[in-house]
Amino acid sequence: MKKTILSVAIMLCVLSSAKPSWAAGEQPGDACTVAGAVVRAAGPDQVPYLTLVCNGSTWVLADERTTAGRSLFRVGSDATACDATKVGRISFVGGAWTYCHDSSWKAIGLPNCAAGQGLTQGVAGPECCPTMGWAVTAPPEANSWSNVTYGNGLFVAVSTNGTNRIMTSPDGVNWTARAAPENLAWNRIFFGNNLFIVTTSSTSNRIMTSPDGVTWTARTVPQSNSWQGVTYGNGLYVAVSSNGTNRVMTSPDGVTWTLRTAAADNAWMAITYGDGLFVATSSNGTNRVMTSPNGITWTSRFLPGTDPAVYSIAYGNGRFAGVSSGGRVFTSTDGINWSQATLSETNFLRSITFNGTKFITVSNNGTSRIATSVDGVTWQLYQAPEASNWMSVTNGGGKVVATATSGTNTIMYSIDVPCP
Template sequence: MIKKENRISYIRSVPAKVLIMALSLGSVGCGFLGPSDSDDDLLPLAGLLALAGAQQAQFDCTDDGLVWTEPTIPEANAWTGITYGNGLYVAVANDGTNRIMTSTDARNWTVRSAPGAAVPWYDVAYGDNLFVAVAGANGAEDVMTSSDGVNWTRRSEPVTADFRRIEFGGGRFVAAAESTANLLVTADGVSNSSVTPSGTIAAYNNVSYVNDKFLIFDQSSGSSIRSFTSTDGNSWTERTVPSGLWTSSAYGSGRVVAVGFGGSGGDTLMYSPNGIDGWVLANDPATFPSYRAVAHGGGLFVAVNHNGSPEVIISTDGINWTGVAEPTTRSWINVAYGNGKFVAVAESGQIMVSECD
């Protein structure tokens, strides 16, 4: 039943026929719903379209990820960062003439110029209607922002660092560097602050937002293998994880999955119920893998291999993994999910796409 209080309608329960009506209206693009004599049968137009739209926006990737294709792209730069937001896929590169590339369908790409002096842009993230990219030039303006993914502005930052990864979550962006222990934390890409988690860290060129927290792995040498977690990007808690050079993590299917590189069949895949503790190593189908990124969408995990074979592995639960065929051998380094598609980028200058039903 729909109750009306203070001119705001909300749903307590909805009859099945109304749900069917919602889906039908969404399918035909109906723009008006006339009055009804019964509150029980009345569903406001906004609610109808929202419900139908949400239903149509769901993608099931659990039986996909097996077929990958490489679209033709305008410049074969070293593409290292990829994200999706506001209906747009955005990739950044660490070399080349035009180091930004955008697409609305992941098939047809347009190159964009980055502002200012040429620097190696390594990663890009989207959140709160903003794209933010970071570079690894140890310079004073290694951040750029854009509201549309097309027009970009360079920004100053409080620390010079070799930034390699950036992630959005909880209303802020966090960027991690390769050669220093500094993290860049910002809500808008303009007002930036530098944070250093406690402890001695040489490098952690990875950051993910999983299960309502930021997660980074310490990639410095030493016997103590650590991760750090934070809910706000400012205060970090040290954790212990299995031995390995962990490079990326993603959340889905009720668990956090991390990937990395090491020896054959071990210390390259692991999962945890919360990303804090309880890590368990998973069996790896690849030979001498070097996983650099993992993403989750539509019920499927996808990890990409920088070298080794197979170069793409998939899993519905993060525990059991299967290798799949890719178009050809490339140096895949990042992968993102958006609008029913997984898009991977390679340092060797390619992009590949896998579509979900």
């Protein structure tokens, strides 16, 4: 019996010391063509197997060694664009897992659907349903509808030309033309603290206000700048300007305004308030963001990227998100440190809003002129029902509404698409 056991032990020892004899398969650095393809490869000295992923031209290791010595399946917190060098990489950003494939980050796992929603299989994977779809309608007057907002149960849009340069709607579908106190080129409209405020860049009365969106009053301002974005926070309205000496002004009531000094003489285009901080963005200058805790004292902040002209900014899900040309979105959780994400289409993103669940942005060019994102980093693109010059988007009453400055139907509104 002892002799038998000894013989078996010797045989196992010989087998375990022998090298595998199989032929080598694909190796790191070998050429490949199918981006995202995964293979298990092995050679005589490779135990265990190697897992390789094709980046579109070359087989690369599917695992990588971290500085701590741990081996991961190409996992990181990568908020930059998905390109050929990152195919197969898994990323965890903004509480969501994605993987890099076909030039964009794809969601991993099932989406987090809202109460009352179900799941259906979409083109890019599982999707919640009913989901957001889009429809268009014509305005009461074919003006250049530059901006839209929502407040007190009413959508209100303003125009830079035409006879009646205001229109209102209770549902985003049926609109009524309204007269402005002056026929100026009205740029932006904002609602906060039970007041609508509209800005312009022409004549002395460069602001008009309304408590209901129907009856309007022209207001004088202390300086004839090109006033752009307005917001409300901490008991104060704050407006920014793209020119002039003092490019910030504040008001406790929207009627009486006081000039303030901006952090820099940039062309300030947009402003928002979130998490106790005012954040304004510009279309030129060295530091294209400025922040303030009170709307009065401002500090310049650096924005990454080349020539990042940010025309619209919103706050939601604990972060600021600003949109720019080239399909670029800039995000920050504190308003101070910023990161850049790029959509798969490099459209000119003109406006952004947050509807309580996701960010929605619209563009005035490109194939897909609508994009949505939960975190401002990973975006899903959609074609608009009409390729109009979409310039502004807002949300309210469970609906998202956008307006355009040109096109046949220059009003776009969201609709619920039922589960198939």
